[in-house]
Amino acid sequence: MSELHDAYHQAGLAPGDEEEINVRYRVLGYVVGLALAILLTATSFFVAGTDLVWQPSIPVAIVVLAIAQMGVHLVFFLHITTGPDNTNNVMALAFGVLIVCLLVFGSIWVMINMNQNMMPIPMDKMLQMQP
Amino acid sequence: MAAGTFAQAHTLPLVGLEDAVHEGPASKRIITGYGFWIFLLSDIVMFSCFFAAYAVLLGQTAGGPTGAQLFNLPNVAIETACLLLSSFFCGMASVAAEIRSHRWFQIWMAVTCVLGLAFLAIEFHEFADLVARGAGPSRSAFLSAFFALVGCHGLHVSAGVLWLLTMMAQVFAKGFRADIQRRFLCFALFWHALDIIWVGVFSVVYLLGSAA
Numbered sequence A: 001m002s003e004l005h006d007a008y009h010q011a012g013l014a015p016g017d018e019e020e021i022n023v024r025y026r027v028l029g030y031v032v033g034l035a036l037a038i039l040l041t042a043t044s045f046f047v048a049g050t051d052l053v054w055q056p057s058i059p060v061a062i063v064v065l066a067i068a069q070m071g072v073h074l075v076f077f078l079h080i081t082t083g084p085d086n087t088n089n090v091m092a093l094a095f096g097v098l099i100v101c102l103l104v105f106g107s108i109w110v111m112i113n114m115n116q117n118m119m120p121i122p123m124d125k126m127l128q129m130q131p
Numbered sequence B: 001m002a003a004g005t006f007a008q009a010h011t012l013p014l015v016g017l018e019d020a021v022h023e024g025p026a027s028k029r030i031i032t033g034y035g036f037w038i039f040l041l042s043d044i045v046m047f048s049c050f051f052a053a054y055a056v057l058l059g060q061t062a063g064g065p066t067g068a069q070l071f072n073l074p075n076v077a078i079e080t081a082c083l084l085l086s087s088f089f090c091g092m093a094s095v096a097a098e099i100r101s102h103r104w105f106q107i108w109m110a111v112t113c114v115l116g117l118a119f120l121a122i123e124f125h126e127f128a129d130l131v132a133r134g135a136g137p138s139r140s141a142f143l144s145a146f147f148a149l150v151g152c153h154g155l156h157v158s159a160g161v162l163w164l165l166t167m168m169a170q171v172f173a174k175g176f177r178a179d180i181q182r183r184f185l186c187f188a189l190f191w192h193a194l195d196i197i198w199v200g201v202f203s204v205v206y207l208l209g210s211a212a
Helices: A002-009 A023-049 A055-076 A084-117 A123-129 B002-015 B017-021 B028-057 B073-098 B102-132 B141-174 B178-211
Strands: none
Touching (some): A023 B178, A055 B178, A084 B028, B028 B178
16 A cells, blocks of 8 residues: 555645655654644743733734744645645745735835824714715 | 565555656546645635634624623634544545445445534534524624624534535445545545634634634
């Protein structure tokens, strides 16, 4: 059976694949991923509800923990690695991350600027503006 | 002896992996996985639009309830646990599919399915509760963005559960054929990707949303 899988896998790796068909090794990978994910999630929920850390740092901490956990999921569950046979998957991921960052941070940046530079319109004026 | 030579013949190209990579076109499994990965990334880009809308509209409550008044964080923690564990058991099902164990594949897929359904039940209950308290999607821009983002993720999970059941049926009826294995690879990628999006949802929507 392992011969079959050797032949099956020698051509390269898809996302979701790993090099070896060693059951214990593969299960261990998922267990490590689950343990790291639980640790990061628990830290995230703890930080959100605690008074023990400096309050302004909490949003940054939550975002950093979320990005770390996404990385854990990518490596241990989706098996996106930096191996030479994973280059295409990593390049596609890098492009996806670029677009996501442009969209999210661009939107927030533009809208914060707009909120700061626009005068608030009083409610009665707004009603008059309607046709 | 025969087995030994077979193993040797097939381990030798793996030693020079850089050379082996450039030999001929990639296998169908690689190409299918890559194509599905591109789809998943475009799905994540779509979700990022909903995330951007939510981040921008977080303060626009129109005098209505804010996130801090609405969100029930212990509930969210249970939802997160359901989805995280279902992702893990989906991984177990992947291992079972790889060693072609019918029994373990069906057991782990069933566990994955139950955890996914538990997640959906909790989320549906949360939505029904919000609407009953007058905090439906039409109450404010903030709540519209909330229901659009979290509801879109919930729809993805619902579609994933249906796909999961068809995968169980396909493996049961047709066995671990190469094409079924490829479909299962795509399903596993989809299910794990939903978990990644949920990490963004519970961090940005619930934790940051109830802090703001």
